[in-house]
Amino acid sequence: MRLSYPANVKIIQVPCTGRVDIIHLLNAIEDGADGVYVAGCLEGECHYISGNLKARRKVEYVQKTLKELGIEPERVAMYNLSSAQGARFAEIANEVVTKIKELGPTPVTNKKQNNAA
Amino acid sequence: MIVADRKSLEEILEMVEDCKKILIVGCKGCVTVCNVGGVKEVEILSSSLKIARKKAGIEIEIDMHTLERQCDNEYIEQIKETVNDYDAVVSMACGVGPQFLSEMYKDQKFFPALDTTFFGGATEHGVWEERCAGCGTCIIHKYDGLCPVARCAKSLLHGPCGGSSNSACEISKDTECVWDSIVRKKMEQGRLEDLLGVTEARDWRSARDGGPRRSIREELVQGNI
Amino acid sequence: MSELKSGSNLEKVLNAGHFAFTGECGPPKGANVEHLVEKFKFLKGNVDAVNITDNQTAVVRMSSMAASALMVQEGMEPNFQMVCRDRNRLAIMSDILGAYALGIRNMLCLSGDHQTFGNHPEAKNVHDIDSMQLIRLVKTMREGKFMNGDDIDVAPKMFIGAACNPFADPYEFRVHRLANKIEAGADFIQTQCIFNMEKFRDFMKKVVDMGLHEKCYILAGVTPMKNAGMANFMSKFVPGMDIPDDLIKRLKSVDKKDQSEEGIKFALEQVEEFKGMEGVAGVHMMAIEWEHMVPEIAKRAGVLPRPQV
Numbered sequence: 001m002r003l004s005y006p007a008n009v010k011i012i013q014v015p016c017t018g019r020v021d022i023i024h025l026l027n028a029i030e031d032g033a034d035g036v037y038v039a040g041c042l043e044g045e046c047h048y049i050s051g052n053l054k055a056r057r058k059v060e061y062v063q064k065t066l067k068e069l070g071i072e073p074e075r076v077a078m079y080n081l082s083s084a085q086g087a088r089f090a091e092i093a094n095e096v097v098t099k100i101k102e103l104g105p106t107p108v109t110n111k112k113q114n115n116a117a
Numbered sequence: 118m119i120v121a122d123r124k125s126l127e128e129i130l131e132m133v134e135d136c137k138k139i140l141i142v143g144c145k146g147c148v149t150v151c152n153v154g155g156v157k158e159v160e161i162l163s164s165s166l167k168i169a170r171k172k173a174g175i176e177i178e179i180d181m182h183t184l185e186r187q188c189d190n191e192y193i194e195q196i197k198e199t200v201n202d203y204d205a206v207v208s209m210a211c212g213v214g215p216q217f218l219s220e221m222y223k224d225q226k227f228f229p230a231l232d233t234t235f236f237g238g239a240t241e242h243g244v245w246e247e248r249c250a251g252c253g254t255c256i257i258h259k260y261d262g263l264c265p266v267a268r269c270a271k272s273l274l275h276g277p278c279g280g281s282s283n284s285a286c287e288i289s290k291d292t293e294c295v296w297d298s299i300v301r302k303k304m305e306q307g308r309l310e311d312l313l314g315v316t317e318a319r320d321w322r323s324a325r326d327g328g329p330r331r332s333i334r335e336e337l338v339q340g341n342i
Numbered sequence: 343m344s345e346l347k348s349g350s351n352l353e354k355v356l357n358a359g360h361f362a363f364t365g366e367c368g369p370p371k372g373a374n375v376e377h378l379v380e381k382f383k384f385l386k387g388n389v390d391a392v393n394i395t396d397n398q399t400a401v402v403r404m405s406s407m408a409a410s411a412l413m414v415q416e417g418m419e420p421n422f423q424m425v426c427r428d429r430n431r432l433a434i435m436s437d438i439l440g441a442y443a444l445g446i447r448n449m450l451c452l453s454g455d456h457q458t459f460g461n462h463p464e465a466k467n468v469h470d471i472d473s474m475q476l477i478r479l480v481k482t483m484r485e486g487k488f489m490n491g492d493d494i495d496v497a498p499k500m501f502i503g504a505a506c507n508p509f510a511d512p513y514e515f516r517v518h519r520l521a522n523k524i525e526a527g528a529d530f531i532q533t534q535c536i537f538n539m540e541k542f543r544d545f546m547k548k549v550v551d552m553g554l555h556e557k558c559y560i561l562a563g564v565t566p567m568k569n570a571g572m573a574n575f576m577s578k579f580v581p582g583m584d585i586p587d588d589l590i591k592r593l594k595s596v597d598k599k600d601q602s603e604e605g606i607k608f609a610l611e612q613v614e615e616f617k618g619m620e621g622v623a624g625v626h627m628m629a630i631e632w633e634h635m636v637p638e639i640a641k642r643a644g645v646l647p648r649p650q651v
Contacts, residue, residue: 023157026164030171065161068126069169112174270456271427271467275474275522277515278453279507279534280581287581288456300515313518315478315526318431318471318489 003086005093017041018051025062025076029108035100037077039092045082052080072103118147118238119211120245121154121231126165129207132228133166136177136204141230142196142218143183144210151245154209154231156183162209162230187214193221200225236267253323253330259311261302266319268295274316276300347484347529348501350447351419352391354651355624356530356559361617362624363645364421364532364561365389365636367413369404378409382416384633388640390648391448393532393626396423400460407437411444421503422446425454430470431479431489438483442498450503450532451476474526477504481527502527506560507534508545509584517548524558531558532626535565536612537573538584546621555621562616565628566639567605570594606639613643 014020017040028036038059040052056078063073077096081088133139141159148154163179170177180203185192187210200206200218205226208215215227236249250267257264266272270288276296280287284297303309321327346353355362365385370378385392392413396406410420422441429437441449453473457465471479479489486497504523508516520531536542542562549555567573570593577585589608596604609627616622625645629636640646 021157023160023164026161026168030164030168065126065165066168069165069172071168071172108168108171110171110174110176270458271453271472272469273453273472275472275519277510277512277519278473279505279510280455281510281512282581283511288458294511297512300512304512304514309515309518312515313522313525315474315522318475318479321470 003090005090006097008097009093016046016048016051017055018046018048020055020058022058022061025059026065029062029066029071029075029106032106032108033075034106035075035077035096035103037079037092037096039079039081039089042080042082071107074099074103075106118150118236119213119233120151120235120237120247121148121211121233123153123158123162123209123231124229126169129162129228129230130166130169133177133205133207138178138180138203139166140180140182140196140200140203140206142187142206142208142210142214143181144187144208144214145183146186146188146210148210148231149183151239152243154211159183159209162207187211187217190217190221193217197222251324252319252321253327254320260299261306263295263299263302265295265299268293274319348447348499350391350501351651352421352448353501353529355390355649358649358651360624360649360651361645362390362559362561363388363640363643363648364391364393364624364626365633366393366395366626366628366630367409367633368395368398368631369406369409371401371403373404375412378404378412379416381633382413382418384636386416386418387648388637388646389627390624391419391421393421393423393450393628396425396452396454397428397460398423398455400427400455400457400462400465402461407441407444407446410441410446414445419448420446421448421450423450423452424476425452426469426472426476427454427457427467430468434471434476434479435483435488438480438498438500439494442500447499447501448503449480449500450505451480451528452505473504474522477502477523477526477528502529504528504531505534506531507582508536508542509534509538510582513541513545517545517552517554520549521552521554524554528558530561530623532561533563534582535563535576535628537565537589538586539612539615540586541584543619546619550621555623559623560621561624561626562612562619562622563626563628564609564612564616565630566609566632566635567593567601568632569598569601569605572605606635606642609639610643613645 017038020038025036038055040055043052046052059076059078062076067073079092141163143156143159144154159181163181166177167179182196184195200222201224205228207228207230208218209230212233215229218227235247236251237245237247240246247267252266265274265276269276270286271278277294281294281297284294286292286294303312367381367385394406394410397403406423410422413420451473457463457467480500480502483494484497484499486494488494506520570590573585573590573593576583593601593604613625616625
């Protein structure tokens, strides 16, 4: 199965989404990512019981933080899929990229907003 | 332990509005245990502030340092070399931290990043509840280990008041009526007579009403008190 | 009967063995004396004493002591309510002395609704002492001593009242709490509004079994319902209220315009039953913002004219 997904998605592999911390997501935004999403196993099917559920809570925390800072919370998202769902993986990647493109580039640019022409 | 909540980013951002370089100081004591002011939370606050300032186009330089405790001068001293390199220092300790820092480093500004709330413990992961009011004269043994001073909304010594309903306090259905628990426990144990009669009014001098308090343990004091 | 403790009209009425009938009046949200005195008129001659509420439901109103003093000026007898929420022991004692100096002779000692209910939820509450300790304090002061044991130059001799809510939880403890209040020094008790008669009958049986009615006068609280909506609201939102569904159904069973009459009828039936209920020494009629109905209610309840003692 050769499925393509957008080249502007950079994958960072972790053993379990339970390893993803709030600070990782924030650092991605801080360093200029237009968006970041976590792709975990299906709920109820975590090999470590609840890693993906914990990840979802952390994603929600970061969404709340972004909202507080006046940044679209949709730039951060959580998805659940199994490792057998290759097509779904590509679909999600496309969905996220479309969504982020709609939102436009990140406002975390260190350029005076007012000066942006 | 001492429990606290983090202030809103808006409030913290306002405090550091004029700063270009700050230090965030965490504390490995109570606030680490209640997940609000330890190494992790210092990183999160730092990143959040940087995001906000990048967005605003006014970058900020942030250093981080988490001390063993901020309620002990021995540890506060550890930042003496660098403390004055910053426009301001944000403390993520309870209310004690920024004060100990201010007292030692008189030329620096210290901002509190937390709202210190109460003495309590975690009743489940992520949930903390008040248990002690620090009134200075513990009487919980008279109430079967439950404190009416800290846990009754009116600090009644003769409860429950007329607002107690279905074991909940009149202020909210989500607030336990501690007096209901006290009475039920006494009844179950057949010791209702403990609650009969009138208890003397309290001497609040041992609480904060008597002025700021001080504890001295002479055997530990070196030199004159 | 016994020697008078305060000499208040309410005390004399109860002491002479009459069935007492007290009313209630909330001071205005302002300094509108005219309106207050207007409300007094509905109560004058129809009740033995009038409770003047103290920032009830934690909503700021004219001070209960000032409104009580205005009532004294009108030749009526107030029952000065005091809550522990807003005063520490210094303010409590000085207010008791002040109230007595202004001619006030009855006091009702309360904890007070929590300030989160009111219109200044941001307020700091006091609760230096609680209602039980307040009752004890008023008694101590009547005996000529301050809380610290110092002598009082002219002791404030108050007739001491306390509240009792048999409908709050845990029910089994309520009669013991009442006993504590009597031991603390309560001369009379006014109960929370009673709607659940079955439960109140059971409660009074317990009171009589313990002999509490012989140590203290118990006045049963009655509030006439204006309509089914009020009953519904009180049932849902007022803590410690026990309003049986039957009563709500009864009010709903008549036309909206007749609901107030149905509410009054129920209240009158209650008064009739209390007159014959062992241990009940009178009725406390709380016609909330309905003072003008008190003359009619008193008349129909057959409690007029009020005894002159």
